[in-house]
Amino acid sequence: MLEVRGLSHRYPNGTEALAEFDVSVRAGELVIVLGGNGSGKTTLLRCIARALDPAAGAVRVNGTDLTRLSGEKLRRARLDLAVISQHAALVRRRSVLANVATGALGRHATLWTALGGLPAGELEAAHRHLAEVGLDHLARQRAGTLSGGQAQRVAIARALAQHPRVLLADEPVASLDPEAAEDIMRLLRRLAAEEHLAVLCVLHQVELAYRYADRVVGIRAGRVAFDLPCAEVSREAVHRLYLSEAA
Numbered sequence: 212m213l214e215v216r217g218l219s220h221r222y223p224n225g226t227e228a229l230a231e232f233d234v235s236v237r238a239g240e241l242v243i244v245l246g247g248n249g250s251g252k253t254t255l256l257r258c259i260a261r262a263l264d265p266a267a268g269a270v271r272v273n274g275t276d277l278t279r280l281s282g283e284k285l286r287r288a289r290l291d292l293a294v295i296s297q298h299a300a301l302v303r304r305r306s307v308l309a310n311v312a313t314g315a316l317g318r319h320a321t322l323w324t325a326l327g328g329l330p331a332g333e334l335e336a337a338h339r340h341l342a343e344v345g346l347d348h349l350a351r352q353r354a355g356t357l358s359g360g361q362a363q364r365v366a367i368a369r370a371l372a373q374h375p376r377v378l379l380a381d382e383p384v385a386s387l388d389p390e391a392a393e394d395i396m397r398l399l400r401r402l403a404a405e406e407h408l409a410v411l412c413v414l415h416q417v418e419l420a421y422r423y424a425d426r427v428v429g430i431r432a433g434r435v436a437f438d439l440p441c442a443e444v445s446r447e448a449v450h451r452l453y454l455s456e457a458a
């Protein structure tokens with residue numbers, strides 16, 4: 212499980228983007244973060260994944276505090292966290308299967324990557340992960356030919372190849388049509404349940420949050436505004452997230 216406690220971050224220009232933020236996500240749970248533009252959602256995910264060094268706070272994955280690790284121990288621990296974002300960022304000229312298999316590279320660092328390849332078992336695994344997202348039939352196709360929804364599924368399969376415990380998703384449906392967006396949210400919820408992943412997902416689509424979240428966390432000016440089971444989140448509380456600071 213993912214446990215974030217007191218996470219804070221200030222950018223070098225003085226912007227306090229995240230302040231004493233707490234959030235927990237259990238294995239099997241889909242938690243959705245809602246908040247206005249600039250409220251600190253991406254900063255939160257980047258601090259959790261240690262793409263940014265938080266100024267204070269703890270990020271525990273199954274009890275291990277990532278903020279206290281460095282070097283090889285940090286690299287290993289970060290493999291427990293997979294990240295997907297608005298753009299699938301696939302290597303367009305490579306096959307779908309090859310793109311998925313690159314998700315496994317981090318687990319085989321040094322020896323196999325130095326030899327320029329992966330163990331044969333990883334290609335079979337990549338097929339399995341593609342099947343999990345419903346796209347095994349496209350394994351040989353070039354990634355550059357996929358639709359947006361298909362590309363996002365491949366990015367999710369690539370994340371699965373990493374064998375993460377936690378999946379961090381920053382606006383994963385922002386560039387998808389409504390139907391493809393539903394498909395991706397259904398997939399994230401199913402993966403949380405079936406793969407026992409802890410999924411923390413940032414969205415701007417309030418209706419999708421109501422339909423798919425186990426819990427919803429509201430963020431405003433870098434702080435937790437509410438953290439509630441989906442059924443207890445009022446329209447009013449959500450509305451307040453999007454009012455300007457002056458309001």
Ligand SMILES: Nc1ncnc2c1ncn2[C@@H]1O[C@H](COP(=O)(O)OP(=O)(O)OP(=O)(O)O)[C@@H](O)[C@H]1O
Pocket residue numbers: 222223224226227228246247248249250251252253254255
């Ligand atoms: N590299 C940076 N340097 C300085 N300030 C930054 C930087 N990145 C983000 N910020 C500021 O930090 C705050 C939070 O930004 P962040 O990107 O986390 O917001 P967000 O909730 O993800 O917004 P959006 O919904 O637009 O993606 C904003 O005030 C933003 O201007």
Ligand SMILES: [Mg+2]
Pocket residue numbers: 252253254381
């Ligand atoms: Mg953002």
